[in-house]
Amino acid sequence: MDDLVKAERRGQVLVITLNRPDKLNAxxxxxxxxxxxxxxxxxxxxxxxxxxxxxxxxxxxxxxDVGHLGAQAALPMDQQLVHPPSFTARQAKLYKxxxxxxxxxxxxxxxxxxxxxxxxxxxxxxxxxDTHVNVGQVSALEPIGxxxxxxxxxxxxMVILGKAERLSxxxxxxxxxxxxxxxxxxxxxxxMELAELVCAGSPAAIxxxxxxxxxxxxxxxxxxxxxxxxxxxxxxxxxxAKEGPxxxxxxxxxxxxxx
Numbered sequence: 001m002d003d004l005v006k007a008e009r010r011g012q013v014l015v016i017t018l019n020r021p022d023k024l025n026a027x028x029x030x031x032x033x034x035x036x037x038x039x040x041x042x043x044x045x046x047x048x049x050x051x052x053x054x055x056x057x058x059x060x061x062x063x064x065d066v067g068h069l070g071a072q073a074a075l076p077m078d079q080q081l082v083h084p085p086s087f088t089a090r091q092a093k094l095y096k097x098x099x100x101x102x103x104x105x106x107x108x109x110x111x112x113x114x115x116x117x118x119x120x121x122x123x124x125x126x127x128x129x130d131t132h133v134n135v136g137q138v139s140a141l142e143p144i145g146x147x148x149x150x151x152x153x154x155x156x157x158m159v160i161l162g163k164a165e166r167l168s169x170x171x172x173x174x175x176x177x178x179x180x181x182x183x184x185x186x187x188x189x190x191x192m193e194l195a196e197l198v199c200a201g202s203p204a205a206i207x208x209x210x211x212x213x214x215x216x217x218x219x220x221x222x223x224x225x226x227x228x229x230x231x232x233x234x235x236x237x238x239x240x241a242k243e244g245p246x247x248x249x250x251x252x253x254x255x256x257x258x259x
Contacts, residue, residue, distance in 0.1 A: 005034040006056075012049040013195040014042060015188075021057025027109050028065040032087040039092040046258025049203045050195040051089065053113055054101040054188065063108025063131055085141065090116035095210040097198045101191040102126045102178070107163075108142070114177060115145030118210060119194055121180040123187040128167040128177065130158040148217060150177045202240040202256045 006017040016038060018025040042048050055061055085091050089098045091112070100117035107129045114120050114128070132139035143155045154175045157165050169181045182190045198206070212231050216224035235241055239257050247254035 002034070004028075004031045005038065007038055009048070010192065011196075012047060012199045013052060013192065014038075014048045014050075015052045015054070015192075018053075018055040018061055021055075021059070023065065024059035024062035024105060025055040025057065025110075026062045026065040027087065028067070032085070035087040036092060039086075039089055039094045042089075042096060043092075043094050046203070048096065049199040049206075051096060051098045052101055052188075052191045052195050053098060053117065054191065055103055057104075059105040060102045060126070061107070061110030061113065062105055063110055066135060085112065088112050088116035090214060095207040095214065096203070097206055097210065099191050099194050099198070101187050102128075102169075103184070103187055105129075107131050108139075111142040111146060115142060115149065119180075120149075120178040121182060121187070121190060121194070122169040122172060122178050123184040124169055124181060125184050126169040126172070126178075126181075128158075128172050129163055129165060131163045133160065134162040146177065150175045202244060202254070204238055204240050204257060205235070205244075208235050 004018075004020050006015075006019045008015045008017070016035070018027075018031065020026060020028075020031065042051065089096065097119070098117040100113050100120045102114065102120065102122040104123070104125055105127050106114060106122075107127075108131045111128070111130060130139050130142060132142075139159045143159050146155050146158075154167075154177065158167070167175070167177070169178070172178045173181050180190070208231060212228040216228065218224075219227065240254075243254050243256065
């Protein structure tokens with residue numbers, strides 16, 4: 001599993017690389033399991049302040065392995081219903097910041113990483129498409145997640161046109177699905193630049209902020225605002241909430257606690 005999903009520490013950043021290039025990084029069960037394990041390890045490691053996710057070879061992720069889909073379909077229905085996906089940081093309820101660096105094809109289940117990351121950038125050659133209906137599968141989780149980023153028009157075209165609707169990096173940027181497009185050979189360099197900027201902020205404050213924002217989608221606006229206000233007030237007792245103003249007044253770099 002370690003070969004299929006590589007994890008490399010670069011200072012306070014963990015770079016996760018989907019590493020099945022011969023299959024265009026199609027997700028199988030072993031890869032999903034390894035990703036879940038990594039997120040649990042990251043949760044317990046306060047030295048890691050940000051994550052970068054990318055793919056090896058000429059694709060980011062071509063979706064779920066079709067063979068894996070067949071094996072899943074063969075299971076009794078009660079076994080299929082008790083295993084919701086947990087291979088992205090947000091699915092795993094991990095709120096350390098995630099930067100998704102899309103290199104090449106991003107299709108089907110690969111769109112989970114786009115919908116669930118905090119910052120999504122792409123190379124010039126990146127392409128986004130939803131191929132579920134072309135292999136007889138329901139497209140639901142990924143498009144619903146993408147609605148938090150882009151328009152219903154964009155999502156519905158991707159769902160019902162399937163592989164015939166291929167968004168270029170420029171089109172994905174125009175639709176707000178991603179936030180930045182860079183040259184192919186600059187993708188990882190730019191991802192690491194962003195990750196280092198993220199690491200300069202208070203890890204605890206960033207995680208609390210992300211948790212409040214992502215969880216807000218589960219509630220009506222007034223409930224989400226009230227819950228966030230409570231979280232905001234409770235956080236004022238955190239050491240970083242005191243260190244930040246003190247460092248600013250003393251004109252020195254803040255010394256944050258590990259996240």
